[in-house]
Amino acid sequence: MGKGINKAVIVGTLxxxxxxxxxxxxxxxxxxxxxxxxSWKDRETGEAQERTEWHRIVIFGKLGEIASQYLKxxxxxxxxxxxxxxxxxxxxxNDRYTTEIVATEMQMLGRRPEQVS
Amino acid sequence: MARGVNKAIIVGTLxxxxxxxYTANGxxxxxxxxxxxxSWRDKATGEAQERTEWHRIVMFGKLAEIAQQYLKxxxxxxxxxxxxxxxxxxxxxNDRYSTEIVANEMQMLGGRAGGGxxxxxxxxxxxxxxxxxxxxxxxxxxxxxxDIPF
Numbered sequence: 001m002g003k004g005i006n007k008a009v010i011v012g013t014l015x016x017x018x019x020x021x022x023x024x025x026x027x028x029x030x031x032x033x034x035x036x037x038x039s040w041k042d043r044e045t046g047e048a049q050e051r052t053e054w055h056r057i058v059i060f061g062k063l064g065e066i067a068s069q070y071l072k073x074x075x076x077x078x079x080x081x082x083x084x085x086x087x088x089x090x091x092x093x094n095d096r097y098t099t100e101i102v103a104t105e106m107q108m109l110g111r112r113p114e115q116v117s
Numbered sequence: 118m119a120r121g122v123n124k125a126i127i128v129g130t131l132x133x134x135x136x137x138x139y140t141a142n143g144x145x146x147x148x149x150x151x152x153x154x155x156s157w158r159d160k161a162t163g164e165a166q167e168r169t170e171w172h173r174i175v176m177f178g179k180l181a182e183i184a185q186q187y188l189k190x191x192x193x194x195x196x197x198x199x200x201x202x203x204x205x206x207x208x209x210x211n212d213r214y215s216t217e218i219v220a221n222e223m224q225m226l227g228g229r230a231g232g233g234x235x236x237x238x239x240x241x242x243x244x245x246x247x248x249x250x251x252x253x254x255x256x257x258x259x260x261x262x263x264d265i266p267f
Contacts, residue, residue, distance in 0.1 A: 004153035004193075005128035006170055008200060012121040036121035038199070053123055053201060076121075082155070083125060083200070084170060085216070099202070099216035 006082045008101045010055050011109070012036040013076050020068040030064035032057040032071070034079065056100035057081070067106055080105040123199045125218045127172050128226065129153040131192045137185040147181035149174045149188065151196065173217040174198070180223055187225055197222040 012034040019031045034057050039050045057079055059067050071077055081103035090096050129151040136148045151174050156167045174196050176184050188194060198220035207213050 003156060004130065005126055005195075006153040006155070006172070007126045009122055009124045009126075010200075012123070036123040038123070039120065053199070055123070055200065055202075078122075082170070083127075083172060083218075085172075096213075098214075099200075101200075 008083050010079045016073045018068040027061050028064040030059045030068045057103050058100050059103045076109040078107040079103040125200050127196045133190050135184050145181035147176045147184045174220050175217050176220050193227040195224040196220040
């Protein structure tokens with residue numbers, strides 16, 4: 001049996017500027033908060049509904065540095081990567097889980113062509 | 118501005134039989150736990166590393182009923198949907214978040230030889246798939262799930 005496929009594709013808008021930090025080996029770790037919206041019509045009332053989904057996206061290394069350099073709050077970008085859930089303990093020692101997308105591809109959108117590369 | 122794209126694609130193995138319940142208006146809700154594996158070589162030591170990722174996948178309505186009928190622990194399947202994070206409160210009133218994939222497409226894979234193409238297996242048909250030996254007994258996303266007000 002194969003390893004399986006674990007893929008996420010997000011095209012969304014940054015809710016804040018990227019947060020960059022560096023691992024002990026000096027490589028960049030960049031965290032992003034990206035919004036997508038879904039809309040639908042309520043079946044009973046017919047009213048338009050909208051919901052914003054916030055995605056935690058993390059990018060490592062060179063791509064992370066590019067993201068932190070060129071992406072800003074309010075800008076739109078394409079991300080592709082895998083879904084990863086990390087287990088951690090809160091202050092009371094309870095197991096907690098955080099899910100994020102580890103992006104391995106990123107493209108800036110909605111910019112003048114000469115700025116996109 | 119466009120609404121954006123929120124898409125997840127998972128091809129993986131069920132860690133347990135689907136859990137199905139019904140809403141007040143009779144609609145089915147299926148929760149499943151699906152494993153994917155990633156492997157890589159440690160840059161420093163050169164050793165092969167492997168990690169199992171568990172995905173919590175939820176399906177509604179007819180698709181949930183099909184999943185209940187045909188998917189079992191060890192089955193392999195393709196899922197496509199959107200990523201959704203729900204906020205809920207634990208017993209102490211703390212905000213908690215659970216992320217899952219709301220699948221709107223599903224295809225069974227790896228059924229009996231010759232039965233490929235995602236065709237539904239006959240009732241009682243045995244899947245040839247084996248559960249991943251690396252899979253833990255319980256999926257991590259089971260934590261507090263029963264407490265989540267859906």
